Amino acid sequence: xxxxxxxxxxxxxxxxxxxxxxxxxxxxxxxxxxxxxxxxxxxxxxxxxxxxxxxxxxxxxxxxxxxxxxxxxxxxxxxxxxxxxxxxxxxxxxxxxxxxxxxxxxxxxxxxxxxxxxxxxxxxxxxxxxxxxxxxxxxxxxxxxxxxxxxxxxxxxxxxxxxxxxxxxxxxxxxxxxxxxxxxxxxxxxxxxxxxxxxxxxxxxxxxxxxxxxxxxxxxxxxxxxxxxxxxxxxxxxxxxxxxxxxxxxxxxxxxxxxxxxxxxxxxxxxxxxxxxxxxxxxxxxxxxxxxxxxxxxxxxxxxxxxxxxxxxxxxxxxxxxxxxxxxxxxxxxxxxxxxxxxxxxxxxxxxxxxxxxxxxxxxxxxxxxxxxxxxxxxxxxxxxxxxxxxxxxx
Amino acid sequence: xxxxxxxxxxxxxxxxxxxxxxxxxxxxxxxxxxxxxxxxxxxxxxxxxxxxxxxxxxxxxxxxxxxxxxxxxxxxxxxxxxxxxxxxxxxxxxxxxxxxxxxxxxxxxxxxxxxxxxxxxxxxxxxxxxxxxxxxxxxxxxxxxxxxxxxxxxxxxxxxxxxxxxxxxxxxxxxxxxxxxxxxxxxxxxxxxxxxxxxxxxxxxxxxxxxxxxxxxxxxxxxxxxxxxxxxxx
Numbered sequence: 228x229x230x231x232x233x234x235x236x237x238x239x240x241x242x243x244x245x246x247x248x249x250x251x252x253x254x255x256x257x258x259x260x261x262x263x264x265x266x267x268x269x270x271x272x273x274x275x276x277x278x279x280x281x282x283x284x285x286x287x288x289x290x291x292x293x294x295x296x297x298x299x300x301x302x303x304x305x306x307x308x309x310x311x312x313x314x315x316x317x318x319x320x321x322x323x324x325x326x327x328x329x330x331x332x333x334x335x336x337x338x339x340x341x342x343x344x345x346x347x348x349x350x351x352x353x354x355x356x357x358x359x360x361x362x363x364x365x366x367x368x369x370x371x372x373x374x375x376x377x378x379x380x381x382x383x384x385x386x387x388x389x390x391x392x393x394x395x396x397x398x399x400x401x402x403x404x405x406x407x408x409x410x411x412x413x414x415x416x417x418x419x420x421x422x423x424x425x426x427x428x429x430x431x432x433x434x435x436x437x438x439x440x441x442x443x444x445x446x447x448x449x450x451x452x453x454x455x456x457x458x459x460x461x462x463x464x465x466x467x468x469x470x471x472x473x474x475x476x477x478x479x480x481x482x483x484x485x486x487x488x489x490x491x492x493x494x495x496x497x498x499x500x501x502x503x504x505x506x507x508x509x510x511x512x513x514x515x516x517x518x519x520x521x522x523x524x525x526x527x528x529x530x531x532x533x534x535x536x537x538x539x540x541x542x543x544x545x546x547x548x549x550x551x552x553x554x555x556x557x558x559x560x561x562x563x564x565x566x567x568x569x570x571x572x573x574x575x576x577x578x579x580x581x582x583x584x585x586x587x588x589x590x591x592x593x594x595x596x597x598x599x600x601x602x603x604x605x606x607x608x609x610x611x612x613x614x615x616x617x618x619x620x621x622x
Numbered sequence: 623x624x625x626x627x628x629x630x631x632x633x634x635x636x637x638x639x640x641x642x643x644x645x646x647x648x649x650x651x652x653x654x655x656x657x658x659x660x661x662x663x664x665x666x667x668x669x670x671x672x673x674x675x676x677x678x679x680x681x682x683x684x685x686x687x688x689x690x691x692x693x694x695x696x697x698x699x700x701x702x703x704x705x706x707x708x709x710x711x712x713x714x715x716x717x718x719x720x721x722x723x724x725x726x727x728x729x730x731x732x733x734x735x736x737x738x739x740x741x742x743x744x745x746x747x748x749x750x751x752x753x754x755x756x757x758x759x760x761x762x763x764x765x766x767x768x769x770x771x772x773x774x775x776x777x778x779x780x781x782x783x784x785x786x787x788x789x790x791x792x793x794x795x796x797x798x799x800x801x802x803x804x805x806x807x808x809x810x811x812x813x814x815x816x817x818x819x820x821x822x823x824x825x826x827x828x829x830x831x832x833x834x835x836x837x838x839x840x841x842x843x844x845x846x847x848x849x850x851x852x853x854x855x856x
Contacts, residue, residue: 228733228747233726240725526721529682530783531710531738533703614682615674618717 230536234543241516245548248512252552253559255505256594259498260560260587265567266491267584273299273483276417277476279353280326280449281458284312284465290474291482297328297447298476299418300338304330307444308471310427316448321457324350326449329430333423334397334406337383340422341430343367347378352451355415360384362391362410365426370443373432375425376409382420384411404433502597509601513545517605524609525617534610541606542599549598553591560587627691628791628823629656629679634688636674649674650848651688654841658790661817661824663833666843672827675843676793679825680713681705693790710739714784714822716794716813720776722768728755728779729764735786742787754782758812774805781813785820792817794826798833807832 238245276298285293286306295302316325329341344364347357365376379389389395394405406425414420427445431437437444450473452458458475465473517524524537561583636649649671656662666672677683678690681697690697693712700708714735722731732751736742742750755764758778768776777797784792797813798806810828814836817824826833834840 228730228737233734233737236725236730522721523723526717526723527734527738528706529680529709529715529717529721530735531706531708531713531787533706533738535703536738615677618677618682618721 230539231543231547234540234547237516237520237540237544238547244512244516248509248548249552249555251508252505252549252594252598253555255501256553256556256590257559257563258501259590260557261563261567262494262498263586263590264561264564264582266487268564268568269487270484272417273480275354277480279355280324280451281455281475281477282450282452282461282465283447283474283476284308284316284450284471285447285474286470287472290472291479293447293472293474294476294479296330297449300330300340300422301418304446307446308448310443310445312471313445313448316450319461321452321454321461322450323453324449324451327427327445328447328449329427329444330446331430331434332397334395335387337380337387337421337423339430340419340424341427342424343427346424350451355417355419357415357419358413360411360413362408365409365424365429368426368428370428370431373426373428375404375406375429375432377406377429378410378412378424379408380412380420380422380424381414383423384408401433404429506597506601509545509548509598510604512548513541513602513605514608516544517541517608521609521612521617524612525614528612528614529618537612538606538610541609542602545602545605546595546599549595549601552598553594556594557583557587557591626657627655628658628660628693629654629825630689630691631655631679632689634678634690635686636671636678636683637686645686647686647849649678649685651675651846652848654846656791656823656825658823659821660838661814661836662826662839662841663837664825664827664841664843664846665829665834666847670843671847671849672843673795675847676715676795676825676827679791680715680793681709707739710735711741711787712789712791714787714789714792716777716780716784716792716797718796718799720768720773720780720800722776722779722783724768727765727767728760728771728775728782731768731779732782732786735783739787751782751786754785755779757816758782772805773801774809777801777809778812781809781816785816785822788820790823792822792824794824794828796827796829798828798830806830810836 277294283294283297285297286308288305292302293305296304310327313325313327316322324345326342326346331339331341333339344367347364349356360381365378366374368374379387387395389408391408391411393408395408396402396405406423406429412419427443431443450461452461462473462475465471527537528534631651631654634649634651635647637645637647639645664672664675674683678685679692684698695708697705697708723734726734729748729751732754733747736747736751752764755761758781760775760778760782763771763775768779771779781797794813798810801809810830810832826837828834
């Protein structure tokens with residue numbers, strides 16, 4: 228038997244109190260971890276979604292709305308631009324890749340995103356990869372003969388239950404133009420998991436106004452220049468044009484992150500208060516436990532236990548509580564982040580809550596150190612316990 | 623003389639400080655020697671300094687004056703840490719209210735005493751604790767927590783704990799005072815038998831006639847403690 232086994236026996240001896248203390252630590256830690264994991268996941272999700280293309284071209288208006296609407300599908304789509312904008316960019320020698328995007332209505336909350344097959348192509352510079360879990364990509368159909376085929380994002384397919392070959396539409400007015408499921412994508416851990424992709428001719432065919440337009444509409448064009456040095460001139464020219472604006476997604480991300488930072492600072496203050504309350508709770512728990520067993524401590528001293536030994540037992544107990552609470556909190560924090568990720572996913576953001584990092588290890592070590600610190604005064608009380616005084620028979 | 627004494631006290635005084643700089647003297651003892659392997663019963667009225675004397679010999683309370691030797695070692699010449707170790711290895715202590723650790727089982731309570739000394743190797747501690755509990759008739763109760771044991775069984779666990787490190791001296795402070803008469807007789811008989819078999823020097827605070835009958839020597843605190851004698855003669 229060692230100091231640690233005695234400490235564990237003591238903790239088990241007052242199982243309810245130990246459990247409540249460990250759970251309170253776990254709750255505090257889980258809040259910290261969940262907020263860190265979610266914050267990190269949201270940032271990563273924004274960065275991963277917005278960094279493949281250097282420019283987003285859309286109608287004049289709010290740059291943030293354009294990026295949120297086109298890339299993350301979190302906002303209303305901006306007004307349309309003309310398809311010719313895409314044609315011009317495709318032929319521009321400075322442009323390596325231009326991808327047309329039309330953001331439409333939604334089927335059961337999953338947004339229609341019209342594009343061409345270039346959107347799914349693998350490029351050396353692309354972070355995101357698309358792979359089919361079933362079926363095939365939609366046909367490259369001519370505007371005169373839309374195929375009305377759809378490729379579903381993984382979450383859209385899972386949630387709607389649609390299978391390859393199924394036909395679907397939303398609203399009686401769309402019954403004439405049902406889409407057929409041609410393919411289902413593997414998860415990409417991005418907003419694309421919640422999208423329903425279709426070809427531009429199908430998109431135009433489904434829209435009564437677009438059907439009658441000579442020059443077809445688009446929501447945006449994603450652009451990747453051949454050289455980064457071409458980016459400023461492209462940006463300037465498209466912003467000077469009467470109908471279009473060019474937005475650097477990275478600049479919009481900075482705006483979003485700055486807005487998030489305000490909320491994060493408030494959250495940090497709340498978490499600091501929670502941490503302080505948990506620390507006080509551990510202290511009170513260990514203090515009352517030590518006061519209750521002064522007689523046992525005096526007995527141990529009378530049996531020959533050194534002051535350092537009883538000090539060590541109390542400290543090992545509080546460190547043990549902090550370790551159990553800290554580890555449980557770490558796991559619970561990731562579980563909360565996972566659940567919150569599912570909710571956030573409905574807004575188009577998908578986080579990866581199963582990823583652990585060094586910061587969390589630092590949080591865990593800090594919790595163990597703080598928990599041990601909370602046990603210092605009770606341990607000092609045990610250290611100073613007067614043997615003869617506390618051995619007296621209870622009346 | 624001291625080489626042949628398990629315990630030797632010389633001109634020992636103990637006073638407790640009071641408010642206003644005064645002190646309450648509770649013990650004033652000229653000389654006390656306990657021979658090795660003897661069984662001594664200490665008697666006296668409540669407050670006569672019996673427990674204080676035991677605590678002084680155990681080294682948990684420091685005397686105001688005088689020397690206390692256990693097995694030839696001047697207990698209070700040792701540093702506190704060495705005194706703790708000395709106590710763990712050389713003195714067994716049985717308390718009136720057992721003072722078992724509630725969170726530990728019977729066998730763990732016995733092993734706990736071994737943890738503080740360096741007498742029984744760790745791998746042998748469980749076996750020795752089991753043997754002691756078996757000798758005290760508790761072979762079926764080793765895994766029970768104190769709350770699951772009768773008072774008599776708890777005191778037998780406390781006796782096993784006191785003997786765990788095979789100390790030369792065993793101090794017992796009214797070990798049967800909180801037991802009913804029949805249980806007290808049983809526990810006392812086992813206690814005295816085991817101490818005799820193991821050739822322990824036993825100093826027992828007790829008013830039990832059976833203890834007095836089984837003792838080599840009976841000391842009355844009124845005669846031993848000059849403070850006490852003065853109080854009665856005043």
